[in-house]
Amino acid sequence: MARIVKHPEQRKSELLTCAQELFFERGYENTTVNDVIEKAGVSKGAFYHYFESKEALLEALAERLAREGVERVADVLEDPALDALSRLNSFLAKFRRLRMESAPVMPGIRADLSGGTSAASPESAAKRRRGHRIAFGAVFQPENIVLYHRINAAVMSVMTPVLARIIAQGVEEGVFHNMDPVAVAEMLLHLGGATHAAVARAMQAQTEIEKDEAADALENLLRLHGAAIDRILGLREGSIRLAEPGYTRAVMAARTS
Amino acid sequence: MARIVKHPEQRKSELLTCAQELFFERGYENTTVNDVIEKAGVSKGAFYHYFESKEALLEALAERLAREGVERVADVLEDPALDALSRLNSFLAKFRRLRMESAPVMPGIRADLSGGTSAASPESAAKRRRGHRIAFGAVFQPENIVLYHRINAAVMSVMTPVLARIIAQGVEEGVFHNMDPVAVAEMLLHLGGATHAAVARAMQAQTEIEKDEAADALENLLRLHGAAIDRILGLREGSIRLAEPGYTRAVMAARTS
């Protein structure tokens, strides 16, 4: 076969992108290395030139997603005008959005970048992020625990210090009342896991009526989680707002199947 | 080979037990079906007579462990003398103990029931529970996310309603101040996930000094988690006691490697 040489970085990135799409569509276990190299238009040898194993590929993907995640919340961290509470609220909002966007499918958009050659085109981070939204929401399917938990672990480990800094700011400002920002950060992120479970449940909804109910339930739950965070941080009830009303429903409506 | 026929229930149980030991020692992925049937002294055919797939085996194991888990906390649920707070405290203590016991290895005990024939002897639940303590603590190794999360999911789904009932009692008694017991139960159990992560970290400790520090850190964290639960439930600080002082250290000391 014709030999195509590319910048190593780009190749690696393409492989990751193909893997990401396939993993999100079919799940990690149901995707073979051959699937990935076929989609990327690369040989076995090339693949194993870049990644030690299929596992390593997953790990690298998790890391990349985690990095992209922090990039997306970077602005709320850097804005010096924000007090701790608003910073935390913005952070949580962005974080939740991040979570949900890796789930739903925007129907119809899929056609314009599927196919084996998509990887050949130059890749912007923005384009890859589109890939997220297009994915089949497999992260929420039960068969994909591995995929989800790997990504989640990576995201948590980069997000913990970030969140901890915000909390530390709050403690310094005297608005948050707790010790050990890092531990509290971990707890809040683990609570995010509870949210994930709830989102997964909501995603199971089939009929319109079920979806409506699920969306309501989810928003209620988010309010409750918000209240829990209020209490953990020693804030007035209602300080943390996890649920912008209607957002949940909007996201769910955009989802296919 | 000689054909040995047993009560289906017992066979199934033996297969589960062998699988449990192997999974805990080597992890799910690193255990082959052949390993399991060899240890159990059974043919491939027999195995696939009882379980549709390797996956199904894992699922069944997770279910059994979850069932055994509720059995072990059943008494604190049924004791009518307990008020909600003491019940919750006992529940959390037992639950935490459950978590930790599936991790450490009691050195030296291992010899007396290892080997391929152990499965042939009659099995009491008590003996199987010993198996827990004997396991290599692989549940805390990073390569065993699958194993851990499957078990955890099963345990959570049976524990949620149980915990919810306790919380509901507390709300009725007017000592807990929050709504939706089920959602709160889920949150508390997810917090348990944070504990797990911390335990996993503590388990990494190698030298005696490191272990000591890790034990201290872990107890601090448990106190913090306790405080968080206090706040979520609207209790006086110190009502929930997750860390019996010294217990953490004792458990860690009992662990090999």
Added chain:
DNA sequence: CTATAATCAACCGACGGTCGGTCTATAGAA
């Protein structure tokens, strides 16, 4: 400055070994 050799990363794809799962046959219970 050009030509050529040497080097090395990037890439190819056939092949091997492992392992989950299937299938046919049969022993024993009812």
Added chain:
DNA sequence: TTCTATAGACCGACCGTCGGTTGATTATAG
């Protein structure tokens, strides 16, 4: 006999290896 439990040879998918190739880059000679 019939049905369930058991045996174990066999199949095929799939991860990873390995020996080899290509082409860009750099060193060296002319």
